[in-house]
Amino acid sequence: MKPSQFQHHAPEQIDEVVGLLAEYGDDAKVLAGGQSLIPMMALRMAAYPHLVDIARVASLSTISASAGAVRVGAMVRQSRAERDASVAKVPLLAKAIPHIGHFQIRSRGTVGGSIAHADPASELPAVALALDARIEATGPGGVRHIDASEFFLSTWQTALDDGEILSAVEFPLWGANSGFAVEEIARRKGDFALIGALAGVTLDGARVARACITMIGVGSTPIRCHDAEAALIAGGADTDLDDIGRIAAAPLTPADDVHASAEYRQHVSPAIVRRALTAALKEARS
Amino acid sequence: MNDRTRVQLTVNGQREQVEVEPRALLADVLRDQLGLTGTHLACEHGVCGACTVLIDGEAARSCLVFAVQAEGASVTTVEGLTPPDGLSPVQEAMRDCHGLQCGFCTPGIVVSMTAYLDTHPNPTDAELRDAMSGNLCRCTGYQGILAAARQAADRMSASS
Incomplete structure (x- = not known):
């Protein structure tokens, strides 16, 4: 060991x-x-x-907020991000961080490291995917940006080229009347989630104008549920969130492991999506 | 590759300098080179919490930190949390509430509990359960540990 x-x-x-x-x-x-x-x-x-x-590279430990996004340097530790006023403007990120491991892990763990590690059961890759974050990669050819939708290739596999380092992540800001939620099922607080859902909504009156739904623990990457998002936006104010959960879950093919069967994960997927959406909508209305 | 690196750090308020292999874990350096055997190692991959110490005031697993990463850092072990005479409020609460049996996990629990209560002076019982979930104990059944956390929280907030 x-x-x-x-x-x-x-x-x-x-x-x-x-x-x-x-x-x-x-x-x-x-x-x-x-x-x-x-x-x-x-x-x-x-x-x-x-x-x-990379802990001594000062430029990787900065957090900066612009009009449209909050840029978090790769080396920003999760415990610092958890308390940071700029990160608080990205509520989904702020809400996801307390779900990572335990506080004794978050004191050392970093935002960039978690995203570059690309564990499909971890929270921050899912936040990046849900919010359409831009991954900043620095390599021999300089800096380039990779959309989160193209970044996560498989378990621990990303679109970073050999010789590139994830140097920062830009999380876009959502407007007013938005709400966000992270829901997980785990055996114990701090364990890797057996399954989880992250949701964000922006309301225009009673109508959902914008939505993101991302699931974790159901595939080799976090999975964005585009069909369910479209159904939520197309549906009226009285959309049945159980239906949205079923649409989200339908294409998923979760795996068996020692912690939970594929059948169990499939079974609880609609419910965890419904819970996340219910909480996000509640926050958006408040 | 066996080259040793010099690391300077502050441990329990004292400046220390050690020569370590890069792969040396902070936990091993604390125990084997600095003689601070209060920090215990069990799982050695960040799950059990027995090796928890404070690094620059924040609780961390010393089995998930290479000593070379602690260059310039200030580390506090369970020895450093113990007053010269008697026990700290957390240690007292652990004794009063039977928060330990064999005691192997106790140093990590004392460090975690101290760190948490320093930043969360009025926790609810549910918050204490969450806060202590990162430390495994194989004998007490946890109720004594949670009772100790409650007592320590109440006494520390009453005296502050």
Whole structure:
């Protein structure tokens, strides 16, 4: 249960990070908060001869708010984001963070690290997908942006190229009359969710003008439920949220694992979507 | 690759300098090099909470931090939370409420509880259950631990 040996690099500039990734290629891995990487190394599921520790790159620890979005640097720790006034303008992000692990994990874990790690049961990839966040990647060719919808490829697989680092995530702001919710089913608080749903709505009068529904724990990536969103927007004020939940769940093919059967996950999917939407609508109306 | 790195950090208020392999966990360095064996290691992958310490005032798993990451940090272990004479309010509550049996998980619980109550002076019982969910105990059945958290919370807020 001890990690294998590695060389530790602690650059202070993003250019040095990119240089080290170019130099060591597949032998190098970025170390942010380490709350997923270090357990995988301890369990010897992962071993890298070189770790590029980005904690001392000051430019990666900034949070900035513009008119349309809040940009969160890759190294911003979850506990800081949880308390940050700018992050509070992205309510879905602020609501999702307390669901991550335990406070002793969030004190070290980072926003960017969680998204780059791309665990399909984790919350922050789902937040990025739900809000159509833009992932900022920095590589040898400079900075490019990747839409969250194109970022998550499979379990622990992202659209980052070799030699690129996730340097920040831009979360778009939603307007007034919006509400958001995160609902999960987990055996114990802090466990990985067996299944979860994240929802956001913007109301125009009684009508839903904008909606996002994203599920976690039901596939190899977080899954955006576009058909259910469209049905919610098309439906009137008296839309049956159970129907929306069923539309969201219909295309899902969750897997069996030791924690829950596929059948169970399929069974509770509509209900968890309904719960998330109910809470989001309630908040939007208040 | 076996090259050792020098790490300077503050532990329980004292400046320390250690030479470590990059893969050395903070928990192992605290125990083996600094002799602070109050920090316990059980699962070694961040689940059980026995190795919880404060890093720059925030509770963290010392098995999920390489010592090299703690360069310049201020670390507080359970030894550092213990007053020179007697016990801290959290430690007293753990004793009063039978919050421990074998005691192996106790240091992590004391550190977690102290950190949580420092930032949440008036928690509800439900919040305390959530707060303590990151520390596993195999003997008490948790009720004593939760009773201790309640007592410590009440006494600390009454005296502040």
